[in-house]
Amino acid sequence: MAQLTHFEKLMEALEKRLQYHFKDRTGLVRALTHRSAVPGDKVAHESYQRHEFLGDRVLALVVAEMLFKANDKADEGDLARRLNQLVRRETCAEIALELDLGDVIRLGTGERQSGGRRKEAILGDVMEAVIAAIYLDGGFEVAKDFVERNWAPHMQRLPGQLRDAKTLLQEWAQGRGHAVPTYETLERTGPDHAPVFTVAVLIDGAQVGTGTGKSKREAEQAAAAAALAERADG
Structure with a gap:
């Protein structure tokens, strides 16, 4: 049996860390190749740039699904912030x-001489390119498994709770023996095509916050957020 070259040993060790064995390592090698390592007229085809473009989209889709499934009560704004x-x-x-x-x-x-192996910009781009290489070699489910395995710990460490303001306020109220918060529309202004609602939230009949929004739901969330902020300040 022929001995493995130094490069082949590096690729084998990397595949173990990635927990994926490539059928064809061509894409992986390209995903690991910075533009500085190839002639100028071959950058687009032999560096990681095209893989980075694809990997960014695969990553965003998988993480968006992870966040979507993590809690069905989170609003769009919270999900978007966490995705970013x-x-x-x-x-x-x-x-x-x-x-x-x-x-x-x-x-x-x-x-190499300027410390490129530890530059955040290069590392981030290469990570996305490697996701694309896994996707192209093994398919979406394999790439999804890779992203979920490596991004889940980071998702769990994000600060704050992945729940909307109305849910958090209800939990706060019930946890202290209060009634479930209720919402009352105080005012509707603006034209029919662009209304603005002002809503109050009440706990045990007492108004604890108000909010405005382009819909009743949005105004209710704003009122609940205002109430939570008041409770936190107090």
Whole structure:
């Protein structure tokens, strides 16, 4: 049996960390190749740039689904904020470091000498490119499994609770022996095509917060958030 080359050993070790064995490593190698390591006229085809583009979309879809399933009461704004935190370059770079991707990135001499293996921008881009390589080699379910396995711990560490203001206020009230909060529309202004609602939230008959919005639901959420803020300040 022929001995493995140093590069083949690096790829085998990486596959173990990724927990995926590639049928064809061509895509993986490309995902690990920075533009500084290839001639200028071949950057688009031999560097990770195209893979990064695809991996970014795969990552966003999988993380969005993870967040969507995590709690069916979270509103769109909360989900969007958390999605941005989880797919941003900083988080991708953290996970790249956890997987020791920096050790196997192919860099030009200048980037190697300037510490490119630990640069956040490069690590984040390579992480997305590797997701694309897994997707192209193994399919969506394999890529999804990889993202879920590596991003779930980061999702669980996000600050705050993944629940909407109305749910949190109800839990606060019931936890202290109060009645379930009720909502009352105080005012509706503006034209029919762009109304503005003002809503009050009441606990045990007493008004504890007000809010406005383009719909009753939005105004109720704003009122509940105002009530929670008041409780926190108190």
